[in-house]
Amino acid sequence: MAKKGEIVAGVLAPHPPHLVYAENPDQNEPTAECGWETLRWGYERLRKSLSEIDYDVLIVHSPHWRTQVGTHFLGVEKFKSLSVDPIFPNLFRFHYDLTVDVNLAQGIHDEAKGAGLVTEMMTNPDFRVDYGTIVSCHMTNPDWDKPLVGISSNGGARYFNMDVLGATMLKLGEATRKAVEASGKRAVLLASNSLSHRHFTTESEVVEDMSKEHINNHNQYLWDMRMIEMMRSGKGQQVLDVMTDFTEQATAETDGGSLTWLLSALGVPDYPATLHGYGTVIGTGNAVMEWRPGQEARA
Numbered sequence: 001m002a003k004k005g006e007i008v009a010g011v012l013a014p015h016p017p018h019l020v021y022a023e024n025p026d027q028n029e030p031t032a033e034c035g036w037e038t039l040r041w042g043y044e045r046l047r048k049s050l051s052e053i054d055y056d057v058l059i060v061h062s063p064h065w066r067t068q069v070g071t072h073f074l075g076v077e078k079f080k081s082l083s084v085d086p087i088f089p090n091l092f093r094f095h096y097d098l099t100v101d102v103n104l105a106q107g108i109h110d111e112a113k114g115a116g117l118v119t120e121m122m123t124n125p126d127f128r129v130d131y132g133t134i135v136s137c138h139m140t141n142p143d144w145d146k147p148l149v150g151i152s153s154n155g156g157a158r159y160f161n162m163d164v165l166g167a168t169m170l171k172l173g174e175a176t177r178k179a180v181e182a183s184g185k186r187a188v189l190l191a192s193n194s195l196s197h198r199h200f201t202t203e204s205e206v207v208e209d210m211s212k213e214h215i216n217n218h219n220q221y222l223w224d225m226r227m228i229e230m231m232r233s234g235k236g237q238q239v240l241d242v243m244t245d246f247t248e249q250a251t252a253e254t255d256g257g258s259l260t261w262l263l264s265a266l267g268v269p270d271y272p273a274t275l276h277g278y279g280t281v282i283g284t285g286n287a288v289m290e291w292r293p294g295q296e297a298r299a
């Protein structure tokens with residue numbers, strides 16, 4: 001019998017393009033002096049943590065690949081092009097060259113379809129991969145030496161409401177876990193979203209001027225701290241229970257469903273997540289957090 005696959009880590013992996021800009025990788029055209037170090041050091045701690053485990057593939061759910069109806073999966077093995085952030089073309093012009101695990105993508109697609117979800121494989125070789133997918137993957141694995149599975153988010157939270165989207169994402173998470181187990185592969189999952197997401201609408205003259213960076217408002221900060229504390233204390237179900245209120249009251253980027261999908265795929269964790277870092281980007285709240293299912297058993 002084939003070896004059973006497993007989700008070896010789940011990560012809340014936010015994607016502000018400012019983080020890649022401030023890292024100055026060769027792939028990005030603009031260059032920065034510094035910026036958003038608390039978050040970038042958080043990603044550094046995440047990378048160190050993931051270097052301790054073997055994994056085969058990154059599976060990323062992105063709020064910025066928005067398919068209005070249903071869930072789509074990258075279905076072409078190679079994508080190579082230039083990704084330009086539509087809001088921040090001055091910060092993010094990233095030349096990507098990435099590999100997709102199409103077999104696993106198809107496996108998750110088939111499981112999700114079997115669970116009654118509306119699904120589609122995206123097979124256009126000229127498709128431009130979104131910056132949410134690229135930033136989360138780059139900050140997690142800047143060597144780009146692992147294939148990825150790219151999953152779209154949909155407009156259910158706006159078209160219906162957050163509860164409807166949440167129910168769908170719970171099914172998608174379960175389908176993801178089953179497909180990973182059937183694949184025999186070891187997967188790291190990335191929920192590519194900020195927490196609170198009300199942001200500034202003007203930019204300072206020096207974009208990386210950290211004297212201008214702070215949370216947009218106190219209400220958002222309180223919500224972010226509450227969510228982080230629940231995740232740090234293993235209250236996955238409580239996070240799901242307040243997800244609709246959090247999303248609406250903190251204008252959170254969880255409206256794409258990424259975090260709900262992740263918690264579901266992890267079997268709704270009742271064990272603590274590790275907080276690698278928290279910081280604001282143009283006023284939004286961002287946490288890099290990692291769950292390790294079965295860590296205690298392995299130790």
Ligand SMILES: [Fe+2]
Binds near residue numbers: 194
């Ligand atoms: Fe975003």
